[in-house]
Amino acid sequence: MDARNPGDPATYSTLEAVRRFNEAFDRHDVDGVMAAMTEDCVFENTCPPPDGERYEGQDAVRRFWERFFSSSPDSRFTTEEIFASGDRCIVRWRYDWESGNGTPGHVRGVDIFRVRGGKVAEKLAYAKG
Structure with a gap:
């Protein structure tokens, strides 16, 4: 068993x-x-x-991603670890960016996903710091 073939069909679908x-x-x-x-x-x-903002439904989530990607076009997320069980998945990540003056920065965090019907139903993000 590995991340590509976890053995359990639900976990595989989630991954x-x-x-x-x-x-x-x-x-x-x-x-x-x-x-x-x-x-x-x-x-x-x-x-x-301390709690972040919550977006519900395709329209609200889409608007967030449009703003997010346009405000940080050169940013990148790197997956540091991923694991799943059933319909849940945890991704530990690092987010890197450059500020307007070219100064690099980064933060680490985790996303907790819930998958339903082969699609992401929830993405709850948490960051260090």
Whole structure:
């Protein structure tokens, strides 16, 4: 068993759904990200502290991703670890960016995904710091 073949069909489906989501996300492809999410999707952002903002439904989540990708076109997320069980998946990540003056920065965090019907239904994001 490994991340590509976890043995359990539900876990495999979850990992595949999160993989599709992450591939679109890495391309900053809003249409691809939204195609990987359910109609009633939920996204909870890391900001503003302490609880972040919650977005519900395709329209609200799409608007967030459009703003996010346009405000940080050169940013990137790197998956540091991924594991799943059933319909849940945890991704430990690092987010890197450059500020307007070229100063690099990064933050680490985790996303907790719930998958339903082969698509991401929830993405709850948490960051260190």
